[in-house]
Amino acid sequence: MSTPEPYNATIVDWRDVNPAAAVFRVKLDSGAPPTFEPGQYATLGLPRDHPPVENPDEFAAGDPRWKKLCRREYSIASKPGGDTLEFYTVHVRDGKLTSKLWHDKSGGRVWVDPHIKGEFTLQRIPTGQNLVMIATGTGISPYLSMLRTYGGTGRWERFVIVHGVRTADDLGYDRQLRDIAEADSTFKYVPICSREPDAGPWGGLHGRVTDLLHPDRFESMLGVPFDAERCHVYLCGNPRMVDDSEALLQARGFVTHTRQQPGSIHFERYW
Template sequence: MSNWIEASVKEVVWWTDTLFSLIVNADVEPFKAGQFTKLSMMIDDKRIARAYSYVNAPNSNDLEFYLINVMDGLLSQQLAKLTPGDTVLIESRASGFFTIDEIPASEQLFMLSTGTAIGPFLSILDQADVWQKFKQITLVHGVRLNADLSYQKKINQLQQQYTRLRYVPVVSREQAIIGLNGRITDKIIDGSLFKHSQNTTCPQNSQFMICGNPQMVKDTSALLIEQGYSRNRRREPGQITVEQYW
């Protein structure tokens, strides 16, 4: 049973004409970094609900979600119209297993994301405990355009706080201002993604968390499996942990 409670909109941050962050306040149950909840609104007498990952750390009073205003999106179109003081319904209990306690400890962790799926990684990186399991973390963000590289200030803060954090943007549709050009899958095939980590990468010393559109998750997982990595399961720990982002 869903347990819906009211959330008050504190702020709406527009990054581009389609990408925005919704910051709300609500008395939700405790959650783990990397988990998601649901937002909902009544539209034409129907409750429309969608799952969104928390971007904020679990100890923050501000609950933050990173969204794309989808052209024909029933809910995102309405969420995009919200302004401070408005209310939206939020499911008080979070869900999901895309969390650090599900990942085996390792020398290095690669966080591979596309689009708004960088959100759960920002939540995880805001928790000091992630650094007790991994010596080095590489945050990879695949986007179409340089303008889609949101949260630069936050990422810079994290890098200053944690000097072992590397950030690699991968831009597919124009020349990258920072980072690499192309798609994450191409950069795995040609090895350039791992060169950025400045470490040799092998199943004995690396873990991968992959979050993004289903095709990217599928293709990236397949490439890593070809290179000798395996899916991480509770009964049989591996190196690849995934989250489908819609």
């Protein structure tokens, strides 16, 4: 019989982005999180019959309900070396894990797998490249970790984050990224909203991220050459966005990276 897993971390900070999205940080009981590469993910878990935070002792370590943890993978938004791990998530209606997280919020107890995993990193990318990081929704998380880790170090020539969302209140890191872009000439932030009314207060781009994957708009809006030899494109988020973007890029000469064939398209699908 396997040993039941106890809680091993606490939610120490919670910021509501909007009623259905939040940024939160967890601190492991053992101290600093394991070493990881920016772009990797951690697995969080809660028992399916998770107790409210005010009754944390309801489930003893040997309780059989620990054997069936509800687990979900979350890309890490923080940089390595800190004392917490940061995540950006949406509240999935009737979601088995997010509903429990929203119930507890700050102060809640969770289980974090100590083995951080994933290959959606910059390890295979040479220094000094143009990097275009395209995300929808919470798919921006791995790019935040990369930017927070390597920004200002000369790791790239240009680092562009394109963040596609429905409405402006879904832009969970908007102010932070605008501030970084003002201070760092190698970084550009391009938010784009698909459901903001043209006559509304949103003064940014309207449409979908795929609208920018055409040579004229790509170079003028993103500030980097639309050239597979000089640019790597990362895709993270909605699977349909990933598929559509991959097809548009391949039509322009970009090649999808695999273990057998190096290329300049890299992707990670969410849900």
